[in-house]
Every structure is written in structure tokens, then in C-alpha cells.
Amino acid sequence: MRPLHALLLLALWVLPGRSAHAQTPRGPRAQRHARVDALFAPWSGKATPGCAVAVSRDGVLDYARGHGRANLEDDVPITPRSVFNMASVTKQFIAFSLGLLVQEGKVSMDDDVRKHIPELPDFGTRRTVAHLMHHISGLREQGQLMALAGWRGDDMTLDADNWWVLTRQRGVNFEPGAEVLYTNAAYGLLGVIVRRVSGQSLRDFADERLFNPLGMKDTRFQEGAFAVIPRRAIGYAPDKSKGDWRVSMPQSDGSGSLFSTVGDLLKWQQNQLDGRVGGPAVRALMQTSGTLNDGTVTGYGGGLRLTEHRGLRTVGHDGMMGGFRTESVLFPDQRLSIVLLCNSGSIPSSELVWKVADVYLGDLMKAALPPAVALPEADLAALAGNYWSPLTDEVVRLEVKGGALREVGGAKDFVHMGEGAFRPGESPHVWRFAPPRPGAPRELSIRDAWPTTRPFIRIDAPPPTRGELMAFVGQYRSEEVEMTYSVRIVDEKLAVSWPRRGDVFLEPVGGDRFVGSVGAVSFTRTAAGGVDGLLVSSRRLRRFRAERTGLETRLSRP
Structure with missing residues (x-):
């Protein structure tokens, strides 16, 4: 940013009743700005989106810059006056x-x-x-x-x-x-x-x-x-x-x-x-x-x-x-x-x-998050698997990848903080594994930004046979969203589809429970054992039900 431009912005944005000469926080201004600029360097080129950033103290503007492009097609830079969806x-x-x-x-x-x-x-x-x-x-x-x-x-x-x-x-x-x-x-x-x-x-x-x-x-x-x-x-x-x-x-x-x-x-x-x-x-x-x-x-x-x-x-x-x-x-x-x-x-x-x-x-500030506590990869592997929450009906899947525990498909390595507690990357969320008990499934509790702790238990079960998958094939209807879902076997896997969404493949968790990009899908049964519906659950949606209406016998794509 040119010095004159920066001064004009400062003059325009000093808020009413505040002096531009008020004390600014921590160290020389140019040094602070250089450190902030460095944070956004990966998004400051002409071929990348980016961010507008502004900092003030007690109404006095200290930093206001744009990094990257507001419009890649027309090469329009982001500025402090760029308008964003909030x-x-x-x-x-x-x-x-x-x-x-x-x-x-x-x-x-x-x-x-x-x-x-x-x-x-x-x-x-x-x-x-x-x-x-x-x-x-x-x-x-x-x-x-x-x-x-x-x-x-x-x-x-x-x-x-x-x-x-x-x-x-x-x-x-x-x-x-x-x-x-x-x-x-x-x-x-x-x-x-x-x-x-x-x-x-x-x-x-x-x-x-x-x-x-x-x-x-x-x-x-x-x-x-x-x-x-x-x-x-x-x-x-x-x-x-x-x-x-x-x-x-x-x-x-x-x-x-x-x-x-x-x-x-x-x-x-x-x-x-x-x-x-x-x-x-x-x-x-x-x-x-x-x-x-x-x-x-x-x-x-x-x-x-x-x-x-x-x-x-x-x-x-x-x-x-x-x-x-x-x-x-x-x-x-x-x-x-x-x-x-x-x-x-x-x-x-x-x-x-x-x-x-x-x-x-x-x-x-206090010190940043404590350093990781080393854990052998074999101990991490013992924690991997599919976990189901009886409270929310969610399923989370954990694997060891690159020597670290992480969610299947996730981008953040879990950091071991000691005594069975992990955090995903630099997140303050805590995933805590209870000590193993003989003959009992492994237990996990997750506490994220909210004060509610969600309990999970690991499900260890063999994958279903093709004959067992056939029991789930059919049509399922929800009047809550006026939608019919088709469950089929596609390429030897169970898949659910509905208009404008295509096939969502479902990975087996155990018994009548599966998981895919839509969330956890649990099939329900009548007292006689027949499949009569399905439930969809995810982080913010629990036990959304669709009733079975008929049987679809197609086993692969037409």
C-alpha cells in the first residue's frame, strides 16, 4: 500500500471522538504491519482470492489492507472497501x-x-x-x-x-x-x-x-x-x-x-x-x-x-x-x-x-497450546475405527495416516496431549479416549466449542454380506422434506440417491448402521425384523426419518 493511500484511509476511518495520536498497541507500527502482511503472503498474489484485514484499538485504525483478488476474472484487487457476504x-x-x-x-x-x-x-x-x-x-x-x-x-x-x-x-x-x-x-x-x-x-x-x-x-x-x-x-x-x-x-x-x-x-x-x-x-x-x-x-x-x-x-x-x-x-x-x-x-x-x-x-497472553506428547504408532492404531454416539446417532471414523491419528477424509492430524486426550491440529476441541476395559468397546468423548460432551463407543463388526445388503434396497419417503430416497447396490456397495444429488455411497459401520457424506444412516426394523425405514444423523441433525415405501431390486447402474 502506498504511504499516501494509507494516510488517507487512516484519516477516513478514525472513528468519531477518537484521536489518531492515541497510543497504539505493542511495538513499532511498521513492524506490526510487516508481521501481519507475512501471515497473508500466500494469498497476496494476482491469481488467488484473499482477504481484507483491519485492526483498530479504541476506535483508532492501525491496519487496513487487502490481500489477493476480489474478482479473478477481471483482476480486481481486494481493498479495505471491498464488500463481502457476512x-x-x-x-x-x-x-x-x-x-x-x-x-x-x-x-x-x-x-x-x-x-x-x-x-x-x-x-x-x-x-x-x-x-x-x-x-x-x-x-x-x-x-x-x-x-x-x-x-x-x-x-x-x-x-x-x-x-x-x-x-x-x-x-x-x-x-x-x-x-x-x-x-x-x-x-x-x-x-x-x-x-x-x-x-x-x-x-x-x-x-x-x-x-x-x-x-x-x-x-x-x-x-x-x-x-x-x-x-x-x-x-x-x-x-x-x-x-x-x-x-x-x-x-x-x-x-x-x-x-x-x-x-x-x-x-x-x-x-x-x-x-x-x-x-x-x-x-x-x-x-x-x-x-x-x-x-x-x-x-x-x-x-x-x-x-x-x-x-x-x-x-x-x-x-x-x-x-x-x-x-x-x-x-x-x-x-x-x-x-x-x-x-x-x-x-x-x-x-x-x-x-x-x-x-x-x-x-x-498466556503460552500457546502445550506441545504434543509422543505416542507410538501402534498405540494410535489401537484407537482407529468407527465410533457411534448413542446421544446423537452420529458416526465418526478414525484412521492412522502418515503416522498420525485423524478423521477419515479429514485434513488435521490429531495432537496427543497426554492421558488419552487429543486435539485436532491447533483446535481447542478435545477428543478423549477412556482407558480400555476388558470385554467392553472402546469409549470416546468429544467436546468441541460447546460445553456439551458427546459420548461415543467403537463398533467392531464384520462387513455385511451382499445378501445382508439386499435387505436395505428399496424406496424411502420423508414428508418432512417431500423427498423419496432410493437405496441400491452400486458396484457392490450400498448407495442412497435422490433428485439432484446422485449416489452417496454408504460405508458399513456395523449391523444396520452405515456412514457417508450425508452423515450416519441407520436402518430401522419392525418387531418381525423387516426393514421399515432409515434415520439420517449428522452433527446438527439427529434421527431424520424416512419411511420405507417399496422394494428396489436393481443391483447396479442401468
Whole structure:
């Protein structure tokens, strides 16, 4: 960046009421910038997508640069004014909008969701606005439901589509308040409540009450999926077959269509410190964690993760949608804001944002994660296999590859931390193996970003014979997504297919249980032993059922 350009950006982006001569954090500015630049060097060329990055302290801009290309076809560089899809960073804006309505007495956090959305099915237990906001409602994940309804990853998905699938559901993942499990469905419904109670569209409400008062001129909800957005960054994904890039731009509207820039998000984060809009009451609502029925603190507030990084308190959120990866992190005690917006899903944005934080606040932080504890490869091999969770019906598969334990198909080596505990790469998630017990299956517990621990047991079973596979062949119907699934034997493997999805091959786990890219698939039987249905389960979807309707005898492709 040219020096004059940098000075102009600084002059434009210093937030109201803050001096450009205020103390900046940690060391010479040029040295900090060089270290941040080095982090993004792999994505700074003309033939790669990249990121816009901005850092401020107490409202004073310290760093704002673009790395890589916003548009590869036209060789348009990313700049601090490039506009990105916010993905799940959007959730804090929906929560804030709702908080304003709560402050005005128009909504209560204890309201039954069906008071505002009577079209939502009655699942037998009262679910509140707070349950939605804190991801403890137990509602199923809409994205995985849409996939089972035939949507593809880059398809256009409108609020009306999500509404269609959510209002058809008959089952849930768990009772409200029993667990915490992230779900986009909850915030889609909160967006509906904001619209209905305010009598305005999300765009009009947010423009009037949030963006205009804060001077966020490049931020808005798009009401149409194909709106023209000046300076928009295009999302990309690697095209592995060609060693190049392909466009990855899922289209949406309403609650999934917020666009913004790094500069505007710094203004937004400053408001989280100062409360100029919303005041202390809304800020407290946003930054107060939800709790489970047993009193466990979830670490999630109003569209914000309330965590820590190397001993320092953090408030923020990440997002992923198609080719976009977004990160907003605030260190409230140090009044440091970091925003990272990227236009490729292959960029490790979550790792990068914490490395930027280390550049600015490393001297104040605790030591990084402890080093690995060596474990013989034979001991690792003893942990490999298929593990099933009786709580969630998920299946995880572990293998030893390159001398390290990892998930089958995963990219991260597991790091042994001692006493049977592992972490995937630099992740804070903990996979803990219980000591083996004679005659009992191996046990595993997984704790990720949420305080709910998922138990798993290893299933050791021989693969099914062709005759046993034949029992599963047939047609299965779900009225919850109005879809029929065909289960066949293809090239001596069980496969499930449905319109627009093609064959999903199912690997045997044991008995009536299989696993594939769709998740875990378990077949159910009648009292007489006949197969009468199947259940699909994944991280955010439990026991989605399809009833068997007929028998398909075709054994291979036509």
C-alpha cells in the first residue's frame, strides 16, 4: 500500500471522538504491519482470492489492507472497501435488532416462539426467544434439511425455502435447554420475529436503527438474491480437478444476505465497547451467555461467542458460506478489534485471525497450546475405527495416516496431549479416549466449542454380506422434506440417491448402521425384523426419518 493511500484511509476511518495520536498497541507500527502482511503472503498474489484485514484499538485504525483478488476474472484487487457476504457474522446484527425490541418492551426473551410464529410446529415443549438466541432450542439445522430436500451447496436458498422446510418438521434434536447446538434455523426465525414485531423489513429496520446511526454506509441486508452490490468480492472454491478456482456464490435473501466491509465492522465493534446505539442494556443482552437447564454456561450470547484466547477475554463470531469466510473478534479489556473477511473457503481464516491477535497482544497472553506428547504408532492404531454416539446417532471414523491419528477424509492430524486426550491440529476441541476395559468397546468423548460432551463407543463388526445388503434396497419417503430416497447396490456397495444429488455411497459401520457424506444412516426394523425405514444423523441433525415405501431390486447402474 502506498504511504499516501494509507494516510488517507487512516484519516477516513478514525472513528468519531477518537484521536489518531492515541497510543497504539505493542511495538513499532511498521513492524506490526510487516508481521501481519507475512501471515497473508500466500494469498497476496494476482491469481488467488484473499482477504481484507483491519485492526483498530479504541476506535483508532492501525491496519487496513487487502490481500489477493476480489474478482479473478477481471483482476480486481481486494481493498479495505471491498464488500463481502457476512455469512454467520450476520447473527449478531439480528440479535442486536431483537435486543432493541426487547428494550422497548415489544418482545420478551421469555416469549414462546409460537406467540410470534404460530406457523412453527408444536413440538410438545415450549421454546422461547432466549432458546433461539442462545442455540439451545434443539431445532434441526436448516442447511442439512435443505440438502436432504435436494438443494446443492451453491444453490440459491431464500428465506421462503428455509421457512418451507422448518414448518414441515415433526422432530427436533433435543428438548429446549438440554444441550447447546449451533443452528442457523434459530436466527432465521429471530429474523422473522424482528420483521413481524417491527413491521419493517430487516433492511429497513437495520438501516434506520443500526447502520445509519453508526455511519456504516457500506453495510446492508439485501432484499433480493440478485441485487447489484458495488465493490462486491466474488466467492471462490478450489477446483481440484483443474488445479484452479471455481466461483462459489450461494445466493440468499433476508437473514442470510448481509454485506459489509472491514471498515464498517470496526465501527460496529466500537459500538460494542461504547454502546452509542442501544446503550448498556442491549450490550449486556448481547454479551451475556445463555445457560442450560442444569445451569451450565454455554459461552454464547446474542449472536456472539463469549470465549477467551490464550487467557484474554474475547467477544466475536466467525462465518462460512460458500466461498466466504468471515471473522470478527473483539478483545474488550484491551479495546482491540480485528476483522478478517476472505473470499475463499480454502483460506484458514479462524487460524489467521488469532495469529493477527498474537501480533498485537502476544506479550499479554498466556503460552500457546502445550506441545504434543509422543505416542507410538501402534498405540494410535489401537484407537482407529468407527465410533457411534448413542446421544446423537452420529458416526465418526478414525484412521492412522502418515503416522498420525485423524478423521477419515479429514485434513488435521490429531495432537496427543497426554492421558488419552487429543486435539485436532491447533483446535481447542478435545477428543478423549477412556482407558480400555476388558470385554467392553472402546469409549470416546468429544467436546468441541460447546460445553456439551458427546459420548461415543467403537463398533467392531464384520462387513455385511451382499445378501445382508439386499435387505436395505428399496424406496424411502420423508414428508418432512417431500423427498423419496432410493437405496441400491452400486458396484457392490450400498448407495442412497435422490433428485439432484446422485449416489452417496454408504460405508458399513456395523449391523444396520452405515456412514457417508450425508452423515450416519441407520436402518430401522419392525418387531418381525423387516426393514421399515432409515434415520439420517449428522452433527446438527439427529434421527431424520424416512419411511420405507417399496422394494428396489436393481443391483447396479442401468
